[in-house]
Amino acid sequence: MKPPIGRDTRLCMSLSARPGNFGSRFHNRLYELTGLDYVYKSFSTTDLPAAVQGIRALDIRGCAISMPFKEAVITLLDGLSQSAKAIDSVNTIVNDAGVLTGHNTDYGAVVALVADIDRSMPFMLRGAGGMAKAVAAALSDTGFRNGTIVARGEEAGRVLGNLYGYDWSAEPRTGAALLINATPLGMTGKDALVQAFPGPMIAASQIAFDVVQYPAETLFLRAAAAAGKRCITGAQVATLQALQQFILYTGVEPTEADVRDAELWARANS
The missing domain is CATH 3.40.50.10860 (Leucine Dehydrogenase, chain A, domain 1)
Incomplete structure (x- = not known):
């Protein structure tokens, strides 16, 4: 007791x-x-x-x-x-x-959550802040080689991408089977109604991973679930x-x- x-x-x-x-x-x-x-x-x-x-x-x-x-x-x-x-x-x-x-315990959480995903799968990671760094490092250390960092800030995006050998893009682009959001987009508050990735990209993907904890089901994950995609949630990371x-x-x-x-x-x- x-x-x-x-x-x-x-x-x-x-x-x-x-x-x-x-x-x-x-x-x-x-x-x-x-x-x-x-x-x-x-x-x-x-x-x-x-x-x-x-x-x-x-x-x-x-x-x-x-x-x-x-x-x-x-x-x-x-x-x-x-x-x-x-x-x-x-x-x-x-x-x-x-x-x-x-x-940094975010890193270990991401490593565990991507353990069963095919390492050859191309991914797109949205964000270049602290959580995005943890995700990028976890992906790199576990063997993911084909990735793109999506960040409007070119300097931060390129620095993170170069650190792990990933590409950089200012906006989401097609071609990724694994979509990961590591920004506040979709979070409660002013970003709640913003979807991290557009619908056509979600439809063409296989796995949707959102690190946002509140709400656990963001617009991005709801759209992915409706399209029959596997979803990994910020609740699991948390x-x-x-x-x-x-x-x-x-x-x-x-x-x-x-x-x-x-x-x-x-x-x-x-």
Whole structure:
């Protein structure tokens, strides 16, 4: 049984421009199931340096980092794990007695989700930010060679493409069997009604992968599902990367049953 919150309770948190409920509820549910004296709370901020200093000053054990802070936070940390250093992007901070280390658990989640996909399949990855870097690195490291980075910012798009030997395009173009959205397009808010890829491209594809977590079924994925395509959701990414964060923060690996319970509970209550 989880102890009541008290002076020895460890605090974990998240920083995002658009905080959601899934992470908080997933972690807190796992704390209950595993009996750990932890609590998790999501926050937003307009002052990233002050927020990171607060993590250090208040001995907050861990912090999830979401858009738009995944790259900007790097200079505020004491070090990076190999996963974060390789792609120059952080989605997780672990605090060890005031020493803040950046990790990237998005990378591992993507590796797991594309494990059974044919490596010869041409792909189109929309985005050039922190999440797109994690996706591109995961695809490259697992053997995908025929890809295009879609980014309106030519410099960022070409830099990411050149890093892994992929092409760059300012706009989506035909010819990709695997379509991946790693931008906020389709997310709740101003981008909710924007579809990441046009209908004809979706119809010609085989697999649609959207990293957007809220909503789990974006316009892009709904169109892909209606066309009979295989869909990989941001909800799946969220669960896998949050599980790795939980393990980093607590040192405890929960059972598959507990993870499934926490995932279902968090979805139902988000």
